Amino acid sequence: MTRLLHRTTRSTPRLAVAARGITIEDSEGRSYIDACGGAAVSCLGHGHPDVLAALHRQADSLAYAHTGFFTTEAAEALGARLVADAPEGIGHAYLVSGGSEAVEAALKLARQYFTERGEPQRRHVIARRQSYHGNTLGALAAGGNEWRRAQFRPLLIETHHIAPCFAYREQHEGESAADYAARAAGELEAKIAELGAENVLAFVAEPVVGATAGAVPPVGDYFKRIREICDRHGVLLILDEVMCGMGRTGTLHACEQEGIAPDLMTVAKGLGGGYQPIGAVLLSQKIYDAIAGGSGFFQHGHTYMGHPMAAAAALAVQEVIARDNLLENVREMGAHLRARLEEVLGDHPKVGDIRGRGLFQGIELVADRATKAPFDPDLKLHARIKAQAMGQGLMCYPMGGTIDGQRGDHVLLAPPFIVTRDDVDEIVARLAKAIDLALAELP
Numbered sequence: 001m002t003r004l005l006h007r008t009t010r011s012t013p014r015l016a017v018a019a020r021g022i023t024i025e026d027s028e029g030r031s032y033i034d035a036c037g038g039a040a041v042s043c044l045g046h047g048h049p050d051v052l053a054a055l056h057r058q059a060d061s062l063a064y065a066h067t068g069f070f071t072t073e074a075a076e077a078l079g080a081r082l083v084a085d086a087p088e089g090i091g092h093a094y095l096v097s098g099g100s101e102a103v104e105a106a107l108k109l110a111r112q113y114f115t116e117r118g119e120p121q122r123r124h125v126i127a128r129r130q131s132y133h134g135n136t137l138g139a140l141a142a143g144g145n146e147w148r149r150a151q152f153r154p155l156l157i158e159t160h161h162i163a164p165c166f167a168y169r170e171q172h173e174g175e176s177a178a179d180y181a182a183r184a185a186g187e188l189e190a191k192i193a194e195l196g197a198e199n200v201l202a203f204v205a206e207p208v209v210g211a212t213a214g215a216v217p218p219v220g221d222y223f224k225r226i227r228e229i230c231d232r233h234g235v236l237l238i239l240d241e242v243m244c245g246m247g248r249t250g251t252l253h254a255c256e257q258e259g260i261a262p263d264l265m266t267v268a269k270g271l272g273g274g275y276q277p278i279g280a281v282l283l284s285q286k287i288y289d290a291i292a293g294g295s296g297f298f299q300h301g302h303t304y305m306g307h308p309m310a311a312a313a314a315l316a317v318q319e320v321i322a323r324d325n326l327l328e329n330v331r332e333m334g335a336h337l338r339a340r341l342e343e344v345l346g347d348h349p350k351v352g353d354i355r356g357r358g359l360f361q362g363i364e365l366v367a368d369r370a371t372k373a374p375f376d377p378d379l380k381l382h383a384r385i386k387a388q389a390m391g392q393g394l395m396c397y398p399m400g401g402t403i404d405g406q407r408g409d410h411v412l413l414a415p416p417f418i419v420t421r422d423d424v425d426e427i428v429a430r431l432a433k434a435i436d437l438a439l440a441e442l443p
C-alpha cells in the first residue's frame with residue numbers, strides 16, 4: 001500500500017519509470033505520448049541532453065546556497081536573461097519554486113508597492129471567474145474556480161471576481177468582437193468604481209486561460225482596454241503566464257500578442273520545462289524603485305528561492321529553445337495542430353468549440369451544439385476522456401471548468417515544442433478515438 005497521499009485516495013497512479021523526447025513509459029512497459037506536457041510543463045520534452053549536462057555541471061560545482069548569504073551565477077544569469085527578454089518596463093526578476101509561489105509573491109509585491117508609497121488603504125484584489133492562479137491560499141483566493149475554492153473559503157482573503165473574456169460562452173449573438181471586448185473589460189471599470197479606485201490593489205488575469213477553461217484566448221482589444229483602465233485608476237496589472245507563457249502560445253510571452261506590458265508577471269511551468277521546480281515574478285522597475293527607495297527590503301522569502309539547480313535547468317531550457325528556434329516550431333506546429341483538430345473534430349456533434357494559440361489548444365465538449373449545454377457534471381466526461389486517452393497511449397489534460405455555476409468539459413493540449421507533423425497527426429487521431437470511446441460509455 002502506498003504511503004504517499006496522492007491526488008486521490010481511490011487509486012494509485014501508474015508508476016512512471018522513464019521518459020525521452022515526447023514519450024513517458026510506465027513500469028508495465030506501456031508508453032504514452034505526452035501531448036499536454038503534464039500540465040503544460042514539459043516544453044522541451046523529456047531527457048534533453050543539454051539540460052541534463054547543465055544540471056550535472058551545476059550539481060558538481062554548487063547544488064545549493066541560501067539566498068540570505070549568497071547569490072549564484074546561475075540565478076544571476078537567469079534573472080538577466082528573463083529581464084532582457086521581458087515586456088517593456090520590467091526591470092527585475094524574483095525567482096521562486098513554482099507557479100503558486102510566484103502568484104503569492106506577485107500579490108505581496110503589489111501590496112508592498114502601495115504601502116511603500118503611503119497608500120496602505122489599497123487592499124482589494126480583482127480577478128476573473130473561471131480562472132486558476134494556484135492552490136496556496138493567496139493564489140486560491142485570486143482564482144475563480146469555485147470547485148477548488150468552496151471548502152477553503154473561510155481561509156481565503158477577500159477577492160472580487162468579474163467575468164472572464166470568453167467568447168464562446170459569453171459573447172452575445174450578433175455582438176461584434178470589439179463590442180464584446182469593451183463589454184467584458186467594462187466589468188473591471190464597474191468593479192473598481194464599486195470598490196473605490198483608491199482601495200484597489202491589483203487586477204490579476206491569465207492572458208490565455210488555461211486549466212479552468214481550456215486555452216481561452218482574449219478577444220479584440222480586451223487587454224488594451226484592461227491596461228488603460230488599470231492605468232487610469234492606478235491599479236497594478238498582474239498577468240499570470242504560469243501556464244500560457246514562456247513560448248507556449250508562439251511568442252515568448254502571451255501578452256506580446258495583446259500589445260501590452262504588465263506591472264507584474266508570473267511565469268513557471270515552461271520556464272524550467274519540468275527539469276526542476278521553478279517559477280519567477282517579473283516586476284516593473286517602478287515597483288523595484290518603490291521598495292528600493294523605501295524600506296529596501298521585500299518582506300517575503302522562501303528557503304529554496306533562487307535555487308541554483310533550478311536556475312541552471314531553466315537557463316539551459318531557455319537557451320535550447322532560443323538556439324533551436326523552437327518558437328518558430330510552436331507557431332508552425334500550433335497552426336497544424338489547430339488545422340488537424342478542426343478537420344477531425346470540427347464537425348463532431350459533441351464538440352462545441354476549438355480554440356487556443358500556438359501549442360496551447362482546447363476542445364470544449366457539449367451535450368448540445370446548438371444550445372451549448374454542457375454535459376451533466378456527474379457523468380465526469382473529462383475523467384472518462386483522460387482514462388480512455390491513457391488507454392490509447394496519450395496524455396492529454398481534460399478538465400471540467402466552472403461556467404457560472406455549471407460545469408463544462410474540455411480537453412487541453414500542450415505538447416512539447418519539439419513535436420513534428422507526424423506527432424501532431426498521431427495526437428489528434430488518438431484524442432479523437434479517446435473522445436468517442438468516452439462518449440460511448442455514457443448512459
Ligand code: PLP
Nearest residue numbers: 098099100132133134210242243
Ligand atoms: N497560475 C496558473 C495560470 C496555473 O495554470 C497554475 C498551475 O496550473 C498556477 C498558477 C500554479 O502553479 P503551480 O502548480 O506550479 O503552483
